[in-house]
Amino acid sequence: MKRLASLIAVLTCIGTAHADEVQVAVAANFAGPMEKLAEQFQKDTGHKAVVASGATGKFYAQIRNGAPFEVLLSADDETPAKLETEGHVVPKSRFTYAVGRLVLWSAKADYVDAAGAVLGTGNFKHLSIANPKTAPYGAAAVAVIDKLGLTATLQPRIVQGENIAQAWQFASTGNAELGFVAQSQVWRDGKFTSGSGWIVPANMHAPIRQDAALLTKGAKNPAAQALLDYLRTDKAKAMIRTFGYEV
Template sequence: MNFKPFVSSLLAGLLLAATAARADDIPVAVAANFTAPFNKIAAEFEKETGHKVMSSFGSTGKFYAQIKNGAPFEILLAADDETPAKVIKEGAGVAGSPFSYAIGKLVLWSAKPAVVDAKGEVLQRGGFDHIALTNPKLAPYGAAAVETMKKLGVHDSLSPKFVTAETITQTHQFVSSGNSLLGFVALSQVLKDGKIEGSAWVVPANLYTPIRQDAVLLTPGKDKAGAVALLKYLQGAKAQAVIKSYGYELGQ
């Protein structure tokens, strides 16, 4: 009787069992603009490692407040680089762990074609009742939108038309539903297969402070193999290809 197939099968089963036993559940707080790419990255990471990613999506400002109040996240993927630095300074993050996983791009977008022109002159021209943006106190994309409008000299004239959302996901919903004709969102939210549906102006980078999005290992994840592995995976070629496909630039 040939025992080799049986032994190979047994060893494979034992290896799978050992991997499953070591698998971690990884609670991750993810900036809302990064929802689509992170879902893809997390699914592939889970297949390759056996770890399970437990994702929460929202505004960086709200996650910061939750982390300060003891929320057991192991990783924060922020929409800025200031919040990770702050959590480290306050003892809630691991020194030396932050890195820029993406650099975001701001877009003025309408779900309808021919509303937003290629130079963003619609902001000067008007002809709309509402413009959506994310709360600049909670979200860097909202702060970037305000900075852009101020540099263009249209902030004060447009402010009565602002529809302010708590997250950039909600901002996108305001515009996609037609409740607001146009709004400032992340390029990653409207880029599908390399094209933007509706009409859009990709805001020139010199009109706002670069949206450098940093990842940080939080204190609860310090000794967790799964959390460390996920951060390493984010810096790998597969994850970076996904990030670039959603219109982000890669961090340095």
């Protein structure tokens, strides 16, 4: 038995000898899915993803200023492309890992109708959105409001979160009766986890293509490439779909 235990220990060491950590900057809307993916990634590969989540616009500034991130999971496709032209992304490493959906959501059940008509009723005091200057979901929300012809009406009611996580927080706590949030924050396995919502038709705003990229600081880290490869697997794609993304 001792000999068997020793053999198992040796095999375990061999399997994990080349395990590494990868520093990942993750868009706020993808924080929940990434938590699940990181856990499964470590189980399947031995590598550990150390995750920081926040607004894509802020990550852009941090990466340009030398932040130690090795992989970027952006909330858009423009930021990774821009970072590549500036020399911060390994050429040809970019790809779309998810296409996000915008949702008008309330923590109250039956508050938001299936067509989002509640926006035009005026029966609410506050509407939360992410900062449109740094968060693609915020920019999408502004585009929807404008397309509905409600910009002037809703402007005084808008409360702005630093990122989509904060916009969701305002709505989830009731500080804002309504919020434009990412579907991934309120959706699991084909239904809303709580409250009520309207999934905004994709043609009402520019597609929210979310690109992943290998940053130059991670070019020589096997765990960084392993994570990007993992996101392309059927297993990872299936997990991403459960949060309401298209892949």
